[in-house]
Amino acid sequence: MDIEQFRRAGHEAIDRICEYYYTLQDRPVTARVEPGYLRRALPSEAPQSGENFDLITQDYEKYIMPGLTLWHHPSFFAYFPTGSTFEAVLGDLYSGSVPNPGFNWSASPASTELETVVMDWAAKMLGLDSSFHNCSKLLCQTTASESALVAVVAARSRYTKQHPDVSSEKLLIYITTQTHSLGKKAGLVLGLNVRALEVTVEDNFALRGDTLRRALEDDCACWATPICSELHISVGTVGTTSSGAVDCLGEIGLVLEDYPFIWLHYRDVCALGDINKYGDSFCTNFHKWGLVNVDCSGFWVRARASLIDALDVTPEFLRTRHGDAGTVIDYRNWHFGLCRKFRSLKLWFVLRSFGVEGFQRYIRETVKLGNMFASLIRESAEFALVTPPSLALTVFRLEPYFPSSVPPAKLNELNREFYARVSARSDIAFTQTDLSGTFCVRMAVGAIRTSEDHIKRAFEILCLEGRAALEEWRCATGGIE
């Protein structure tokens, strides 16, 4: 493809994207395709000769578009949002036009330097204190899972340097049963033990200080290491995936004052005072609730040296004058890969185009819409909240008035039927979850185009399907009441 062909195909792509966004609302939210649809439709080998690009983009419309789940559709409420703004798309377009692997400063000074600048901007916007910024302790990762892995590797390195005689089999990561899958995955990947602490419905599934203290005392006693010399890395969560639970970070911080070798890693926004007081590292995904397209995960670490000590590899052909002089950051030693995308450009575009006010307005609007939905649930006769709403997430279930009590298993059955009906629709999307044996439905607001009307419509659909499910269930069970 030559430059003029690119101009034509590029303008056409932009126009197709505009057309797509004009019609977004009328498209199905979830894909109506069956497993294997694409393999059956496409040839089994790459073409021998090159094909015309018009044909390729026609096939994109014909085969790819119908197989997409539209995460940025205003009626997508299934998961926490995936960031999607035109500014970020343009950021990726510009950075893609000047690709570079960014493994050290010289590989492209602008991409390293912009990353330090905008991650400082973001730290200040979020209210992280100055020991997390100052141009040297922050980076854009691909995903929160990678950020968590990097944090654990840095924590392990810090601990084993201080305690060289402790076997790696004694190292332990603390999470809760509600922590994001990244906690368990870090254990699998790094071959470390993971202990998932129990959290209860009474505490709204948040980790309490006492639970952590008991676990620490148990583990130290039973592993018989006199100074409690396992490595514990604690992952605190502000807003769990399942129910939006916020761990009691203040309590956790106090407990950990007695265990200073423990690295405390936080995820997501909130509880700022405690993060600034106790956190060793902090991560939040701009590619979720932060208006930036995937991938862009913000990761801040207080002690830069722990990270670099853990990950520095510098063969001769990667040495540079500036790197040797220590006057620049070589980001290859801050993450797992060597190659590193120029992700900060889209974050820069978004923060400038929205401004801090625009960013706040978006977050507040989604929380307001979430609260509006939670109120509709709270006031309804058919539905009940399972936990208090958290930020823009509501966890609820069908729980109409019954003259006599209904066994929990029966209520779960009703709700599974209800959820099956809802998830069979293509005009709206929710997700299921399970909280200590209670089957429930999650509703997360976050798409930038979601309005009050979409929330009202969502509630109407839930009422409709709820009544239908109830009726069907009554017929099937012969009426439990």
Place this chain on the structure above:
Amino acid sequence: MDIEQFRRAGHEAIDRICEYYYTLQDRPVTARVEPGYLRRALPSEAPQSGENFDLITQDYEKYIMPGLTLWHHPSFFAYFPTGSTFEAVLGDLYSGSVPNPGFNWSASPASTELETVVMDWAAKMLGLDSSFHNCSKLLCQTTASESALVAVVAARSRYTKQHPDVSSEKLLIYITTQTHSLGKKAGLVLGLNVRALEVTVEDNFALRGDTLRRALEDDCACWATPICSELHISVGTVGTTSSGAVDCLGEIGLVLEDYPFIWLHYRDVCALGDINKYGDSFCTNFHKWGLVNVDCSGFWVRARASLIDALDVTPEFLRTRHGDAGTVIDYRNWHFGLCRKFRSLKLWFVLRSFGVEGFQRYIRETVKLGNMFASLIRESAEFALVTPPSLALTVFRLEPYFPSSVPPAKLNELNREFYARVSARSDIAFTQTDLSGTFCVRMAVGAIRTSEDHIKRAFEILCLEGRAALEEWRCATGGIE
């Protein structure tokens, strides 16, 4: 930014990119900026109110562009290329317009299914045998480092399941002193021992079977584990970064027949018969020599189960009907993150637009240009090859005729001076390396716009700077001869 503002900004972005490529040849290859240039130029906080997008793109031209190293410039010879085609840019533009995190099939069926289809296409194009394809054993990763990490995690999981009593401290990864930094990094990240086997100039820095066998016998004997029950994971390289050395894969494969628990992971293209015969996994970066923009690393594994066993985490809210039925691939269990970009779209665009023939033509053209450069070096009186050229990489140094012999340290000094002169230029880029104490210069061809004229010009520049360096060195040392 509304849809019409996006249309305008999008068309403008496309036009700017066209303008940029028309003038690419006249731009400096390397950035002429000093560390900290961007921090000094940009505000220290994000703006409170949103800014006009025209201003933002003007600042992109003003501050970012001058800080870029142009990896796709026709006179960039410093590192293996970074993929850069208009087709891939458009692929990213389309996929960015419909962002989804792709962690399971339902998150967007098209992105999962297209990944299996095009990775099969790529496997067939590269000639990997059928136990590496069939729609189920391949994926697009972010980087080769991540692919290597995943391979090691799968290997560790396979080994420890078979040998549950072996301590992780006995596990060992074999690489060579010339293996890419990903080998050492895998050890750092996963906390495993790494043994870098020595390779010699006589073997052109390739790993021989005998070297591996001796190491295996030593380690088994001295660690006193009767059935050699450490985990050895061997990383074989076809084309090292430093000198393009190709490990003797046939010999290695024969040795490993006696050690069947060892997982053999390959990087890069070539030695196809041996990879198909002995390899457990294989990785090559399409975002390097494969015409696709970063990031797009192809990773194939023969035993899919080893991978999934090692990485499966499925909380309730990620369960789906299709996932439970096992009729679909949920890629979150194939890599470290949860979130996964729709990378296969750009690979699809590139393979279709170029066709297998176009892909081959590009690779052959760069090898031909590399050979042309190597011939110029070979025939010159001033320069000498340090190792035989490998694919499109030539490693050489200044080595003019001297009437009497010059000590190696003195020759290194001359070549450092020579390289300092070359790397001070902004119209061309090379890199240094060190092969067993010999300082030398690397020249890699790969940019899609490089022509014979650029090679001739590169050689002229080297001659010019070589003569100048020699003169300066003679003045400084008072003439060694």
